Amino acid sequence: MMYLELDGQGPRYAQLTRGLKQAILSGRVAAHSRLPATRVLARDLDLSRNTVLAAYEQLAAEGFIEGRVGSGCYVAAIGAMQAPQAAKTLPRSGAARVPLSRRGERIRELWDRRIPGREHIGLRYNLQYGMPMTNPQLASAWRRELAHAAAHAQTDYPEPQGLLALREQICDYLARRRGILAAPDDVLIVSGAQQAFTLAAELLLDEGDRVLLEDPHYQGERQIMQASGAEIVGCRVDENGIVTADLPTQGRTKLALVTPSHQFPSGAVLSLSRRMELLAWAAKTGCWIIEDDYDGEFRYDARPLAALKSLDRDSRVLYFGTFSKVLFPSLRLGYIVLPPSLRDSFIGAKWLTDRGCPAIEQAALARLMADGAFERHLRAAAKSLKARRATLLAALRKYAGDEVEVADSSAGMHVLAWLTRLKPTQARQLVSRASERGLGLYLIAPYFLKSSARPGLLLGFADLPAADLQAAMRILGECLREM
């Protein structure tokens, strides 16, 4: 009698097929041996005869057995082709470090060393930056547009450059709100800013090329540059943004990544004179500039400042916009406004990488922008953010006024609070202590190329109501006083 253990996954005939294959492949059932009659096997395994028949037919179709199902089936000479071997018990984790490409090795290391995405997610008050804003109005508008787009969007491969209707809306928006005059032809739709950085690194950087980052900066962009094998240099940031006097004058810098509207994470706004100096430096040295305008929309004391790109007469600036911050992160849509000389190469890279972004979301977003709901949402969000920011700052002053120095820029979705009294090790203790009381705090240290001597907290406030912000600052103040 044939011994077979079924694995219990899926229909019986499929389980039996797999079991018989394994028996054949392992050599337990020898080549040329006759299989039991379907009736016999059905009885032995307590299966219906039809189940056994179906399995035998499948095995015959795939060449595992020969002969006529129902009269006499013989095992094909398969097992002999490959010596039976013990099933390898490979560890499921990355412990088995198979060799990868140079880029692959760098990516594996970056993944291994990553900071967990949502570390304090379970805490009562989580001041993590970049949490999506809860917004029922937006959610219902988005649902409506998505349903409409699902009924009308094309099903064929998308345009690699992105849906024209969406690119038109983006140009219109950029002209009105960010001072950028761009044609739909200059715009490439990408899967979030992360993909924008990836495409730029791929097209502009060879291993060993020099990339300039603001210091501090967004980790995600640094990781992409590290993966490309570029040489990374940092440039100091002060209260007027990146210190242009420190820009390297020796050697060639291929690419510089800046956040002029609202330096991430320090919050500084780049002064006009430095904007001009940065552009002049780029034109002179032939460096490309990436302007990451991740939250330039949210400025509370005046209209949003015009983007660096609007001053870009030498076509050295790639402007990156994202909808993750202003709408929600799971959307995965962003865009690049490209200089004419890079346009085709970026479209080509997007086409090669993934053929283009999904069509339905693009169509839904284009309609959301066209009917005004997008900007209504922006205005409402700005109003809510402004109020939350004021609450946070007032509570911070009240509960921890003498312990922190706030880098104030009247913009964005987070506030940077330098800790005036604590040493870096104490700052880490502060985070643990706060966590025990249900408060999620985030240090600025990981955003520096080398850990900054001065400890600070990045306080994200976008998704917390006023009462929570006050409670959070009260806990922060208590923790600080206890140290």
Added chain:
Amino acid sequence: MMYLELDGQGPRYAQLTRGLKQAILSGRVAAHSRLPATRVLARDLDLSRNTVLAAYEQLAAEGFIEGRVGSGCYVAAIGAMQAPQAAKTLPRSGAARVPLSRRGERIRELWDRRIPGREHIGLRYNLQYGMPMTNPQLASAWRRELAHAAAHAQTDYPEPQGLLALREQICDYLARRRGILAAPDDVLIVSGAQQAFTLAAELLLDEGDRVLLEDPHYQGERQIMQASGAEIVGCRVDENGIVTADLPTQGRTKLALVTPSHQFPSGAVLSLSRRMELLAWAAKTGCWIIEDDYDGEFRYDARPLAALKSLDRDSRVLYFGTFSKVLFPSLRLGYIVLPPSLRDSFIGAKWLTDRGCPAIEQAALARLMADGAFERHLRAAAKSLKARRATLLAALRKYAGDEVEVADSSAGMHVLAWLTRLKPTQARQLVSRASERGLGLYLIAPYFLKSSARPGLLLGFADLPAADLQAAMRILGECLREM
């Protein structure tokens, strides 16, 4: 009086702001000069005074002018920072060939030399492969799931590996239909097969590494390998699939790309003995195998054959599945079943590249699979494809029987018809001639590494009703007879 031309884009105040900025930046309005009073400029330009006030305020906020708006404003010393220069008239096309990275140069060339995506799209009968199947039932089921997902899916950053519920459904499907036993942990959700190839090239290939392609093969995968700078070698294909006797034994092949279930585009099904030989070769030489199972679901004379991956005892096979073919291309979702040793690196690469696929489509697809609608659609699609294929073959025999030799494999969404009598130049004439009569034909030549001596046609039939297929074959027959 100040000369200013407004560009007509967006609100008036924004136009005026831009116009004034340009005047300041170009040096036409000198540094330290006094701007006209708002009342005066409003009269000169026929604007409301509030419009001018708004523009001046914006310019002051951005640092272009100094002083008190309403009393006296002076131009800041900006123009002096950058010498005025003539606006460059850069060509908008790729003609300005700025230097890119080595990879960038290869991508630009691939994009320049690409075959237009949908060349015969306007023709009455278009036999292009990969056109989406029109399916109102599926469309309405998809709309329903999408609306549900939009109301319930998370808004936060997606899981880089992909939604667990979707990975579970894929594992269940693979066990039942493709003979693959995989755990959700082994599955990575990607933006279509194109991204799967991109990630594999990035992680496994350095410049100069050898990649083996079936010859003929899918162009998209070749282009990605070319972009990576790999050395590409072809391996012959006959009626039993890739000729394993021709696999290279000298030197190291890093990666081999195969389509065992239905060789693309020849249609051959890889025999079981060759499957075993291919796996043995991979284990012996340390080569990774990509099994691209782009349409393995559609097999008409029997159940779908089990995938190569189901025989993969040495964990050398990366199984690529896509929903572009079975659902619709604009969805941009696919998956990889990974060997344990590559799992973390691929998740890391996906995370680094774009953080993960959009959440809503993943949730909708998981539900479509869970409630059985996905497989009902597959069964209906297979039935429809089988009938269309039979119609196409019958009409081809009737109208062009003596002119073609059909490579028949009873599977897939296309048929390969070798042209027995025509030379390659004549085959190209045949395509032009057919196009003039409203018939879109596609040669197999571009799918070979080097143009094949033997001309053939790739006849995609998925989206054409029976009457159209008959009409198309009639035209093909007429064109052939006239040559």
